[in-house]
Amino acid sequence: MAVTTIDAVCAAFNIERIALLKIDVEGAEPAVIRGASRMLGCKRIDAIYMEFIPEFMSEMNEDVAAFVSLIYSYGYVAFRIQPNGDLGSFMSEEELVRREFDGLNVVLLPNN
Secondary structure, three states, X not given: OOOXXXXXXXXXXXXXXXXXXXXXXXXXXXXXXXXXHHHHHOOOEOOEEEEEOHHHHHHOOOOHXXXXXXXXXXXXXXXXXXXXXXXXXXXXXXXXXXXXXXXEEEEEEEOO
16 A cells, blocks of 8 residues: 655645645554645645544654644644534643643644
């Protein structure tokens, strides 16, 4: 099976904007985000929905703090998704890194 990046797919198919990117890769979220650096750097992804499970990322030998820092360095911020599906509270970098939860669903939005 071939593996590619979001940036490569967008370039190959002339995709200029992604309205919603859903990531569900069981701990490989940092790799997906790294593969979307061009789209993220240009703020061409309007929203990212993903599970944030630090334990899974650690099992993939990913540095959770570095991943959180990377997200925020692109100018995106995280919001918790409530159990009923509503957009919940803003989560700072520090809250995400502290890992005071087993896992949660988050939406990443550009910080305008």
